[in-house]
Amino acid sequence: MPDLKSVNHEAADRLKRAKDKDKLAHAYLLVTGDEAQALNTVYWLICYANCQGENKPDGTCVSCQRILSGNYPDVFLVKPEAGRQTTSIDQIRPLKEELAKSPAEGDFRYFIIDQAQSLTLSASNALLNLLEEPVAPVVTFLIANNAGQVLPTIRSRTQIIAFEQKAASGRDGFLLENGFSQEELAQLGKTDQFDQQVKYFYQELKDQDALAIISAHRLGDQVKKGGKPMEKYLWLLLKKWAERDLENGELTLAAAILSDLLTVDQMRQSNVSVLNCLDFLALKWQK
Template identity: 35%
Template sequence: MSQVILDNYNQAVANKLIQASDKKTLSHAYLFEAIQHDQALATALFLGAYMFCETTQKPCQECSQCQRVLTHNHPDVFVIQNDKQTIGVDEVRELKSELSKTPIEGKQRLFIIDRAQKLTQPAENALLNILEDPASDVVMIMIAPNRKQLLPTILSRLQIVEFDQQLAQSNWADRLSLVQASDKALLLDLQNAGIEFNQLEEFNQLESFFHEVKQLLQQIILKDQAAYIHFQTVIKPMITTPSMQEVFFKSLMILATQQLEQQQEVRALSLISALIEVSHRRQFNVNFDSLVDYLFIQTIFAPYQGRA
């Protein structure tokens, strides 16, 4: 049997949403700005269970209505959730098709977009059309670690709930207390870039990873062909999931930008340009090895055109 367990902070958020539900003042669309996405998703499902629970002690989390919500099997609850690098326009079109239907078992429907930061720009544009003409019987919840990862036009149509910031900041503070001073700025920049705390937890030796990426950056700037071997033999074995791949590319981008801004290292420009293109290609689910090969071809093996 599936059940949702919320900590005290997130339970308080859920209670406010439940009160709004009772007063029939729920917004038609929310952004749960949550660095730790699991509790945000759990709270969205908790609200859904409350909306459809068939007992007096809502949400009981035991009746058939609650169980179907919590296991993503309720006909009036639609969840966009995948393990791909992006959420594409086809998935938003499927959501739009669902929106055209009337509630089957209740008076409302609940739509959840998990990890909304993965929406491609075409998908966001398609979603904007939905938000501009909201259905009266629908509540939509989007979950993302940072509101800046969504288009301003999308944000203007969402009620933002700063979800688990106290807990998240505590976890980041704990991590900051354990790293070298030189890595603190990088950690904070990764947080600002939308990296979630649990993505960093996937690295057993985060500080060692940072050290190796910094060394790789210097090798790339110097056009040292040993950089490719260094990546394949040392760094790549540390990267085993798509979320860790994202941390790798964003760490390299942050460090390259710092080189350009602080040391005026113009040779970092080719790396930044290549990383921008890598980010674009990741939206189309290009595999990691191909992205890395492109990065090295553009930076190490391409003729250098600038001035040292």
């Protein structure tokens, strides 16, 4: 059950102000790494709008209780079914019918699409159709941990509320700090295997291993498939390894590799292909 005490206060305030002025948008996209908190925030607003108590939302009146327990006719929550990674079009379709109905209790009906990044393409398109419908008294909330994975046409029809990021952690945090956009993160996808390959390549450079040239070609192929974000990621990773070695006191070696990586940056600016850049490194570091 949603916890009204664990909300994002900034977002809740913003929604409350809009509600007070009767200016809630047609659709919101809440972007956050903490989807549970975002869901709480959405429920907080809906309770606020329908609460019968004095201190809205009290969470205890009949309306709040019905909303929070999922027994309120004006609130629809859609999320991936248990054990599934995606939200299917069959889950979005019923909303179309609901869109035509009038609110049963309050002024508005509320559609909540939790984990919006999990919408399949057909589900996204169905949702897009809903959002394109002219003004029904419906407010749609999409919650996503990654705006880049929400269809741009959907994004453009929503007001985006990006939660203050609790410093994104791990790889994504590192990449965001280093100039990657959410869009690029989304394009990058999972990189576990690629990470390994880059690590091997880097180690081969350090070992002046002749096999580096083979790894170079393997990486070149991967980058070709992954496109620009993958290439950006490759050079960033190599620099990260070299910088880490530098910090660990491998001064001469790491500094030399870093210097070559800066040369690669210049080569890239002159449109030298990624494969040629990788070859350059592999050959330079051959015994």
